[in-house]
Amino acid sequence: MALDMKTEPLVRVQNLKMHFPIYGGLLQRKVGDVKAVDGISFDIYEGETLGLVGESGCGKSTVGRAVLRLYDITDGAIRIDGDDIATADAGKLRSMRPLMQMIFQDPQASLNPRMTVADIIAEPLREHVKMSKIEREDRVLELMDQVGLNKEFANRYPHEFSGGQRQRIGIARALALNPKFIVCDEPIAALDVSIQAQVVNLLEELQDRLGLTYLFISHDLSMVRHIADRVAVMYLGQIAELAPRAELYEAPLHPYTQALLSAVPEPDPNIEEQVERIILTGDVPSPSNPPQGCNFCTRCPQVMEICKTVEPQFQEVQPGRFVACHLHQIAENAASEAHKSIQQGEIT
């Protein structure tokens, strides 16, 4: 998809931080923070899908929730469709809810087992829109049709549906209020391979038809390559690299992105024989005690001295390609200083 970068982004996140306090000791005093999200910035343009990938615990789901203000964020600015959401009060937030919706990972847990499908899909309508009962019923059936659910099943309960169909119910509910922006938090992770493709195709069709903008959070790098226009790779609460899809998958810049992509198994034994894997050693450090300097320095195969002391800046190193790595930092000389200050101005 050709993106006009000059247009104002639909979603603009700047220096978002989400720290969760840790309480401990005899008096249950605050003894530290889990820095789940620690200063990340990105834009999402209208009609675009931004893929957010990373391993478990990297903070990607927290980003999705924080962007919709399901948490009170620690710091940073979030603008959606021109409105500041980071500081909005409850009333204002409520009036903005129809604009932005969420699709959850586990359709079993996110649907009330005691409500019928029709009730589940109608709930946002009942909360936010004044319409007659008949209008509402019509809208529910229209939505069920849109996501490929059999309208005759409107009065059934969630447990009577398969995982893929339950996810369709969740999607219909998210679409009920004609949102512009949807956060999809691992929407296919709980589904079988043959069902995943059905749901992904549905999300793409709906995007084309309704002009939706997605933040697509997933650990499945091959599915993100399929659905996303641009991809952000998170590691330990920060974005390591953000780039258009083709560039990111063909020539990743950050050593973490390189290792992550090389680790994905290939469903072809002939390619598998030749793949050169970068095997990372060790595990992800704790987000309550991230390493000094670059947060990837403890596992990075290309680690340098500077990485252990100085935190790399998240910079635009090529047009549209952002990376936080000392290997790609723009040199600190006079010529690039000016360029850098422009970049800094843009993202801080």
Next chain:
Amino acid sequence: MPRGDLSDQSADLSALQPVLDVQNLKTVFKTRSGEVHAVNSVSFDVKPGELLGVVGESGSGKSVTMMSLIGLLPSPPADVKDGRVIFDGVDLLKADAKTLRSVRGGKIGFVFQDPMTSLNPVFTVGFQIAEPLRKHMGLGKRAARARSVELLELVGIPDAARRLSDYPHQFSGGMRQRVMIAIALACDPKVLIADEPTTALDVTIQAQILELIKDLRQKLGMAIIWITHDLGVIAGIADRVVVMYGGQIVEQAPVKELFGNPQHPYTRALLETIPSVRGPREDKLNVIEGQPPIMGAAPTACPFRARCSFRHDRCDRENPVRRTVGPGHDAACFHEFSHGA
């Protein structure tokens, strides 16, 4: 380098006697809402040193098959109706409790999907590794401890001697799975059954575990049955693959043959639906419409017919039997695909 050895090994595998031979296994669950025929006439074998991949979606019967053959399913509700499971010259389905107990965790090792729930949180890792050593091999306390350290080192856990006194929660997910593998390997198993051992892990950790398994195969040479839904993982480690659908094996072939020349419509469709991070990117994902069946009765027709694009009249009347379609390659389908297509 190691790959070369493996393919040489797989070349003469067919001549070897199988270490585990499963014939016509049937498992039925009797529930309040009726019967579920989870495993329907499953037959396969594993040769010494071979890595057999078992692929299928949830509910296809892959885990139940493995649990049936080692008597791990509670009865009721499970009823292992039929079939033979020959291991070490003994039919495990007819074996008494004592024999089974000595086989489980002894000559047949298990690694489960979720290392957190399969390790006991209130015992140290050292105790849990030593347990099979003392029970099955009759080692004394000191010998068991020495062997435990050896095992932890074998699976790549740093500072092994000290970590024996740690509890499972003190290990990360990947390290816990290494502990599980160490326990499974404790008694020098002839067969290691690994049920989705990397599914709960992140990709970079999965890559570490897959490397470890390749390395252990070189060192120890046991046969491995690797159950997964991830065709990518299978492509990288298996010698031979069986594909399960609706409680039965629908296709069986050497790994390259299966991926290069799939002969069952389900295998073909599955391979077309999965996107890749390498190579060309598809604009639209291929889809298998519909959903997998729940086998409420013994199958009298092809379980895949409702989702199949090559459906004949015959598929409604008869459940196809696996027939040979190539060297070491069979498929349960009436349709004949041209080779290499």
